[in-house]
Amino acid sequence: MMRLPWFEFRAPSSVAEAARILAAEGPDAMPIAGGTDLLPNMKRRHQTPRTLVSLRRIESLKKVSNGAGLTLGAGLTLTEVIHEPKAQPYGALRQAAAQVATVHLRNMGTLGGNLCLDTRCTYYNQNYEWRKAIDFCLKKDGGICWVATASKRCVAMSSTDCAPALIAIGAKAKLVSATDERELALESLYNNDGIEYLKRRPDEILTEIRLPPAAGWRSTYWKLRRRGAFDFPVLGVAAAARFAKDGTVEEARIALGAVASRPFLVPKAAEALVGKKLTDDVIAEAATLAASRAKPMDNADLDLYWRKQVAADFVGYALRELRGDDMRGTRLRIARQIL
């Protein structure tokens, strides 16, 4: 049985108080929301914070508000996000959140926790004894990356489902600390580095996600995983587009997840759609451009070359769904692993 290490537990009731504790305790303190990722990580000694600062009692992190667009509190559970009526126009977010883990984990896991999710790797997501037997790895306790042995950079991969979806939607993230607050485009929250995967400082709390108005936009999220029932993504494709009345694409964004240490936009692929209708040829061109940016590593489930190969197919599925094709059969086929 894997046991948790000892830790101090603090449960503030406001963001200001939580930020004060994080500032006072320094990098040995970590926020905890649902704990669905952090607690298993602590059991495996990936992370060993001296103090956990629980965000669960902070009501302001659960707010949902309209204005120009939609603001979602980082403390909303994924189940709350899925069922939030105001979030329904943001199809990609709903589809991504609904495909995270299982019902139980979505009832506990939060949007903020999902966006700050630790990166994953075959050589890292193992218990302490397993990791010790290979003399650990670059991400934690060791000096070598077993995936790319010459690499000075950890290549553990970003495995959050909601981040690519929200990046394609054009969301912004608000970070609050004891001394300041800032807002940044969600894609700018991430570094392509398996260790320092977030630009969030240890004393900052992700408080809100701001989504732009959805009017005129359609968005979708497609996920590749081994088991249709539940599994982390080994490829995530999110696409969003604003259409003119005649079906011409006026604006578009395509984001990829689980093929690097960060989720990222592929502007060239999106540009290939603008000013055009989504014909099969236009979709094929954008899919090829997007897939060329997918650089999966041999550190996750399913064959590396096959994952790279199907990236274009998945971008194609996403764009065909945006075009209005009925893709339910394809989704079902993927969920049943008939690829």
Ligand SMILES: Cc1cc2nc3c(=O)[nH]c(=O)nc-3n(C[C@H](O)[C@H](O)[C@H](O)COP(=O)(O)OP(=O)(O)OC[C@H]3O[C@@H](n4cnc5c(N)ncnc54)[C@H](O)[C@@H]3O)c2cc1C
């Ligand atoms: C079996 C299993 C399957 C899973 N499958 C998936 C999957 O398919 N897709 C997927 O995306 N995830 C998956 N997860 C991971 C996890 O359950 C979800 O990502 C969940 O949304 C994490 O949210 P949480 O609130 O539990 O985060 P926590 O575990 O509480 O925190 C995760 C990280 O985020 C930080 N954090 C949390 N909230 C904030 C905040 N507001 N501000 C700053 N930092 C914060 C924590 O310090 C920690 O580093 C899975 C987990 C398990 C155990």
